[in-house]
Amino acid sequence: MLTVFALAHTAIFLTLMTHALSRPDLSSTTRISWIFALLVLPFVGVIFYFLYATIRFGGREGRGHRAAIKATHDMVVASGEPADIVRHGPVSGFATAINGFGVTTGNRAKLLASPDEQRARMIEDFDAATQFINVFYYIWLDDNTGRNVAQALIRAAKRGVTVRAGVDQIGSHAFIRSQTWNDLKAAGIETQVALPIGNPFLTACVRRVDLRNHRKITVIDGRILHCGSQNCADPEFSPKPKYAPWIDVMVRFEGPIARQMDLLFAQTWFEDRPIELGPWRYDPVSFSDGITVQAIGTGPTLSKGVSAQFLARMLSEGRREIIMTTPYFSPGEVVVDAIMGAALAGVDVTLTLPRRNDSGFVGPASRAYYPQLIDAGVKIVEFNGGLLHSKIMTIDGEMVCFGSTNLDFRSFDLNFENDVLVKDRKLTQDLRDRQLEYIASSTPVSPAEVRAWPTWKRVWYNAFTSIGPLI
Numbered sequence: 001m002l003t004v005f006a007l008a009h010t011a012i013f014l015t016l017m018t019h020a021l022s023r024p025d026l027s028s029t030t031r032i033s034w035i036f037a038l039l040v041l042p043f044v045g046v047i048f049y050f051l052y053a054t055i056r057f058g059g060r061e062g063r064g065h066r067a068a069i070k071a072t073h074d075m076v077v078a079s080g081e082p083a084d085i086v087r088h089g090p091v092s093g094f095a096t097a098i099n100g101f102g103v104t105t106g107n108r109a110k111l112l113a114s115p116d117e118q119r120a121r122m123i124e125d126f127d128a129a130t131q132f133i134n135v136f137y138y139i140w141l142d143d144n145t146g147r148n149v150a151q152a153l154i155r156a157a158k159r160g161v162t163v164r165a166g167v168d169q170i171g172s173h174a175f176i177r178s179q180t181w182n183d184l185k186a187a188g189i190e191t192q193v194a195l196p197i198g199n200p201f202l203t204a205c206v207r208r209v210d211l212r213n214h215r216k217i218t219v220i221d222g223r224i225l226h227c228g229s230q231n232c233a234d235p236e237f238s239p240k241p242k243y244a245p246w247i248d249v250m251v252r253f254e255g256p257i258a259r260q261m262d263l264l265f266a267q268t269w270f271e272d273r274p275i276e277l278g279p280w281r282y283d284p285v286s287f288s289d290g291i292t293v294q295a296i297g298t299g300p301t302l303s304k305g306v307s308a309q310f311l312a313r314m315l316s317e318g319r320r321e322i323i324m325t326t327p328y329f330s331p332g333e334v335v336v337d338a339i340m341g342a343a344l345a346g347v348d349v350t351l352t353l354p355r356r357n358d359s360g361f362v363g364p365a366s367r368a369y370y371p372q373l374i375d376a377g378v379k380i381v382e383f384n385g386g387l388l389h390s391k392i393m394t395i396d397g398e399m400v401c402f403g404s405t406n407l408d409f410r411s412f413d414l415n416f417e418n419d420v421l422v423k424d425r426k427l428t429q430d431l432r433d434r435q436l437e438y439i440a441s442s443t444p445v446s447p448a449e450v451r452a453w454p455t456w457k458r459v460w461y462n463a464f465t466s467i468g469p470l471i
Helices: 003-022 028-040 045-054 057-081 085-099 117-126 144-158 177-184 200-206 255-271 305-314 333-344 362-368 370-376 409-414 425-440 448-450 455-470
Strands: 106-113 131-136 163-167 192-196 215-221 226-230 248-255 291-298 319-326 350-353 377-381 393-397 399-403 414-422 440-442
Touching: 003 028, 003 045, 003 440, 003 448, 028 045, 057 200, 057 255, 085 291, 085 305, 085 414, 106 255, 106 425, 117 144, 117 163, 117 215, 117 226, 131 144, 131 255, 144 163, 144 177, 144 425, 163 377, 192 255, 192 305, 192 377, 215 448, 226 255, 255 291, 255 414, 255 448, 291 305, 305 333, 305 350, 305 393, 319 333, 319 425, 333 350, 350 425, 362 370, 362 455, 393 425, 399 409, 399 425, 409 414, 414 425, 425 440
Parallel strands: 131 163, 163 192, 319 350, 350 377
Antiparallel strands: 106 248, 106 291, 131 215, 215 226, 226 248, 291 414, 319 393, 377 440, 393 399, 399 414
């Protein structure tokens, strides 16, 4: 019996090892990780390989999403939307290659001060809406914020405004069973649950069951966009109160960037229904004194590694200063090498992370990178005042990228994300000032203490980082 088991394991191992070695989408590190897992985890490793070794997004939702991407891309091309790559540089050119979205001009922007102001301003915009409201949130909780937002949407629907509301199946699993969600549907609001699990065994046959839509999109009348890291939830975040408050950043835009983000919303909206882009064929509002902004939408429909390549390209633009703020840091070699390269070139690089992380995986994995980053000259600080959930990167006080993307493997390759790239000194400085406030409330990580970590601690942290490539 043992002989049969050993022969079966050897045959399966050799077959899947050959498959892993033949794949062009895996890095050398990832191949080695999977081969090791297949070797030491007989049969269980096979199941993991089937479920997680490839980023599969098939089935009805996958076909619908890809068709909607093509339809929205064709719409952008037909409109002749400009992509001023010469003016905005290689980073903008890379962003355009991701979505086909060019640089929009004529936008106005305001950084909102607090969670209360962020939510109040958004509800005020809902109450002033005259045509449509499109919202999608990864997490929508049935708390004060969630109910207040829902009531504002219901008021808009009763005025005759077309309201579309979407959520992610995993992130909002409790909300879609709530009375508030039922109230939205009863008011005539069109709803959608993205990436439904259904029967997990059948779903696993067509796509990875852990794919998520992590986007946070709020578009009003095609002219107003609320963009940032905040989900539709109270800062106290009731599912994980011991990490509260959640510290987020939100910016209110007016202008053509709203339509770009609206098209990202449409891509998800048509995953499970026939594509009809009529409501999205409208001319965006533009202001003569506005700024330039570009939408970036990433996800598992793109080639693996595109997000990491974009961030590395952005990091290479730094000449004087780079400040990064993220709750989750496990980015892999491409981004880490770019960060270290910037620091070694003399750029003042600061990384701000939360001291206490709600992720039992990413918290230790983040610290595994500390020794090499510190040796390269990167300054690392850990935020003390709750879970720092903002995702911001400012370059030289002149360019900023922010939105929903974390600096980790999941955001890079498994989640649908939405961000904006801005080249405007005023907004960049405002967001940089917010980053400096975070730094002032943080504890610097001591290089001497990191270098003195005992072997067991290094082993513990590096073990988590070693698992990362398996996604």
